[in-house]
Amino acid sequence: MSVLSLELGIFIVGVLGASALLQKNRHEAGSEGTRGTIIAGLVFTTVGIVASGWTWSIHNSLMKSGSSSMCASEGLVQCGSVIGDPQWNNLFGVPWGVIGIASFAVIFFFLMTLYLDQNAKRVPQFVNYLWYLGIAGLPFVAWLVVIELLLVEGAPHICPYCTVIHLSMIGVFASSYVMRERRANSTW
Amino acid sequence: MARRRAKSSDLTKNSEETLLWAGLATSGVVSLVVIASLALAPIVSIGPDEGNRAPDFVADAYNGGAWYEFRMSDIWDWSWDGNSSESKWILIQFIDTDCPYCWEEGDEMSQYHSQWKDRVTFVTVNVHLNIPNHDSSKSEIEAFRDRSSFGTDDNDGDGCNSGRDNCLNRPGTPHQWTYVDDPSNSIFSQWELSGTPFTAILQPDGIVAWNKLKHQGQGGDGEEMSSALQRLVGDS
Numbered sequence: 001m002s003v004l005s006l007e008l009g010i011f012i013v014g015v016l017g018a019s020a021l022l023q024k025n026r027h028e029a030g031s032e033g034t035r036g037t038i039i040a041g042l043v044f045t046t047v048g049i050v051a052s053g054w055t056w057s058i059h060n061s062l063m064k065s066g067s068s069s070m071c072a073s074e075g076l077v078q079c080g081s082v083i084g085d086p087q088w089n090n091l092f093g094v095p096w097g098v099i100g101i102a103s104f105a106v107i108f109f110f111l112m113t114l115y116l117d118q119n120a121k122r123v124p125q126f127v128n129y130l131w132y133l134g135i136a137g138l139p140f141v142a143w144l145v146v147i148e149l150l151l152v153e154g155a156p157h158i159c160p161y162c163t164v165i166h167l168s169m170i171g172v173f174a175s176s177y178v179m180r181e182r183r184a185n186s187t188w
Numbered sequence: 189m190a191r192r193r194a195k196s197s198d199l200t201k202n203s204e205e206t207l208l209w210a211g212l213a214t215s216g217v218v219s220l221v222v223i224a225s226l227a228l229a230p231i232v233s234i235g236p237d238e239g240n241r242a243p244d245f246v247a248d249a250y251n252g253g254a255w256y257e258f259r260m261s262d263i264w265d266w267s268w269d270g271n272s273s274e275s276k277w278i279l280i281q282f283i284d285t286d287c288p289y290c291w292e293e294g295d296e297m298s299q300y301h302s303q304w305k306d307r308v309t310f311v312t313v314n315v316h317l318n319i320p321n322h323d324s325s326k327s328e329i330e331a332f333r334d335r336s337s338f339g340t341d342d343n344d345g346d347g348c349n350s351g352r353d354n355c356l357n358r359p360g361t362p363h364q365w366t367y368v369d370d371p372s373n374s375i376f377s378q379w380e381l382s383g384t385p386f387t388a389i390l391q392p393d394g395i396v397a398w399n400k401l402k403h404q405g406q407g408g409d410g411e412e413m414s415s416a417l418q419r420l421v422g423d424s
Contacts, residue, residue, distance in 0.1 A: 057228040109211060120201070
């Protein structure tokens with residue numbers, strides 16, 4: 001199975017597009033810049049949710065048949081050895097994909113609230129919540145990278161879908177940073 | 189500060205409707221993703237109950253020669269069609285080298301292995317029960333499996349069977365199958381066990397076919413493992 005598939009391509013385009021949007025709007029003052037920043041965060045989050053769902057499907061198919069047609073299972077860049085590793089593919093029995101869906105859903109809710117009403121009184125509070133969630137996500141990203149590179153059976157391996165999710169989380173962190181910056185500089 | 193206060197005061201009051209729409213949008217996106225994920229690959233039931241996929245694990249194992257990394261699912265035949273007699277069934281046993289009942293079961297297991305080894309792969313998982321005089325080590329596991337000298341025959345805590353016996357005197361013959369060490373009792377927990385010995389029979393594809401507690405526990409039909417092997421695997 002080829003490493004680069006249509007789904008992976010779409011996810012990568014999503015992450016790159018969100019990054020470009022964030023960069024473009026970072027220094028653009030006013031509500032248009034704010035809206036663009038929030039949309040960039042929403043795109044990162046949507047990619048995170050969908051890619052998490054994809055890894056959950058891979059997890060389920062590996063549990064069912066020991067292999068998955070949704071991702072390569074051999075070589076350095078593959079999912080089988082990462083998502084299929086019984087020791088590291090879950091947190092207290094919950095697949096990482098499910099944890100990803102739940103985490104990005106919370107972030108999506110806060111971002112969508114900001115998107116729908118950029119002038120509500122709750123804005124400073126919700127921007128702070130997003131900042132804290134972004135910070136909270138980074139240790140998990142670091143831990144999962146350590147698992148891929150050092151701990152799974154036959155390490156190192158790089159799971160491309162997992163990497164997309166990690167980049168999405170870093171994108172959420174960057175978006176929340178820019179939002180806080182905009183609040184602090186009164187360019188919201 | 190004054191500037192920030194002035195800016196904050198520009199914010200209008202909160203609208204509950206915004207929260208509602210954001211909640212609906214979030215629920216919609218999450219529902220779509222969950223439905224699509226499950227449509228692509230449904231959840232597989234994993235656990236000790238019959239009909240479930242047995243919990244997979246990776247752990248240190250001893251095969252009589254050396255310790256190596258053992259993965260349970262590596263011995264499963266994922267493509268087993270339910271009929272093929274070429275694939276081997278799996279008997280998984282949980283013991284503690286210091287548990288008196290496991291000590292006694294050593295002989296029974298030797299007999300089962302002698303009878304079924306051509307059609308059943310045996311795996312023993314050694315757990316470390318949190319009981320006084322139940323401190324086992326890799327050397328003790330090796331000695332229990334190999335029926336070799338470890339400890340004394342005095343009740344001094346040194347050896348197998350709660351430290352009452354030299355492992356050399358374990359009932360039965362040396363066990364010619366893989367022994368897995370579970371020092372953190374994580375495999376034991378995945379199987380939702382509270383004591384040893386415990387045995388289960390797995391289909392060649394790793395599905396639990398017979399769980400001792402379901403048959404010999406409260407409300408069970410009392411089926412013995414030998415009968416279960418006969419029923420499931422057929423003539424040895």
